Amino acid sequence: MTTDLTPLSASALEGLRTEFDQRADNRLAMNAVTSSGIAPVAHNYDRARLLQHRFSVTVDNGKVTTQAHSGRCWLFSSLNVARFVARRALNIDTASTSNPSGDFELSQAYAMYYDKLERSNYFLNDAANLVRAGEKTDSQLMQFLLSDVMGDGGQWIMAMNLYKKYGAVPKQYYPETASSQNTGPMNTQLRSVLHQAVAHMAADPASIDQIVKDSLAACHRILTIHLGTPPTSFDWEWTDKDGNFHRDGRITPQEFWKKYINAGLEDYVCLVDDPRSEHPKGKKIGIEHLGNVAGGDATEYLNVPNQFMKDCARTILSEQGLPVWFGADCGPMMDRDGGQWATDLFEYGRVYGFDFDMDKEQRVRFGDSAMNHAMAFVGVDVADDGKTTNRWRVENSWGDKIANDGYFAMSDDWFTEYVFEVAVPKSMLPAEYQKAFEEPAIMLPAWDPMGTLA
Known part of the structure; x- marks a missing residue:
């Protein structure tokens, strides 16, 4: 029993109660929050009404997608970027009564099937080693790897590993299933297979190769039972926005990706804002044991100033007219229904009478913030001076029943505090940053917060 901890005494508790009762605003706050909850009470009306859903630059990507009860945001957001490229290549406009092809999506279930299979293989081989x-x-x-295995999250680089190897298919050829929209039960079974595999490896090291083989086969069976057999080819046909019908014949997912989507996406690199002072800007960061496709590109990123990430995103939106994939800590200061993020959108401190004063570095260092969600920038509002960024338009994957038909508005100061990663073309980086990607990465342990998955 620990004896050097100070107990909460009756007198100390009475002092806390007395202090609470001495302030009239505490009781007012209690009455309001117990009746309505903290969000409506703390909601900053003035900030919310000024954070408009209007932007000087907009990239139209049509109806938002919905990831349902799954953590596939990184796949949805990367495929949302890819579908914009495909729409442009196929001359498909956004959906309308006369153009049902505009509802075009790429199958997120197809990408998830191969991610789960590849991630099972990656984990089994890693654990075996x-x-x-x-x-x-x-x-x-080992305990961290066992506890973290078979979640739904991922990174841009992991998504590209999948598309490079397996391509992509339009959603109608591999639609959602009950398990793709609610991954928990399937993940539980896969996780048990992988946990059991490690237990058997530890008990019988001489049989590791067979254990890996048998366990991977079990994972394949589970995935196929839950998601169905993914197509290896399909007959591709579509109607473009001008009403012209096209038929491309039999095509593989890999051929579809290369012909209609790639457009340089495979050459993108990831920039991150790691605010911790011991990790210098301009250096590459890697995370040990983090990946999905054995033999694929390593999950590595270049640590850069947050403003540089903003500049790249603005350039891609305004000059290239493309969406920009990014990862953020989406929970703080979020109005989900209103579709807004701003650092002062909720005045929690005023309600509680407490000053929340940690900066971004402290929040990362002390477990208060890390990337947990991926989306795509599809617009930006730039002031008339051409320099000041007011807000960002965000395509989410939470359906169109919230926010502005599913699109969010993000203040520029929220980007500073809570956006951690963006994917950009390597060619747009200055020479010193491109060279930095050729240097060995600073490797961080598997449990480092920069290794969290969206």
């Missing part, structure tokens, strides 16, 4: 090397099953590393 660790067991062979003598890693204890109760070590911090």
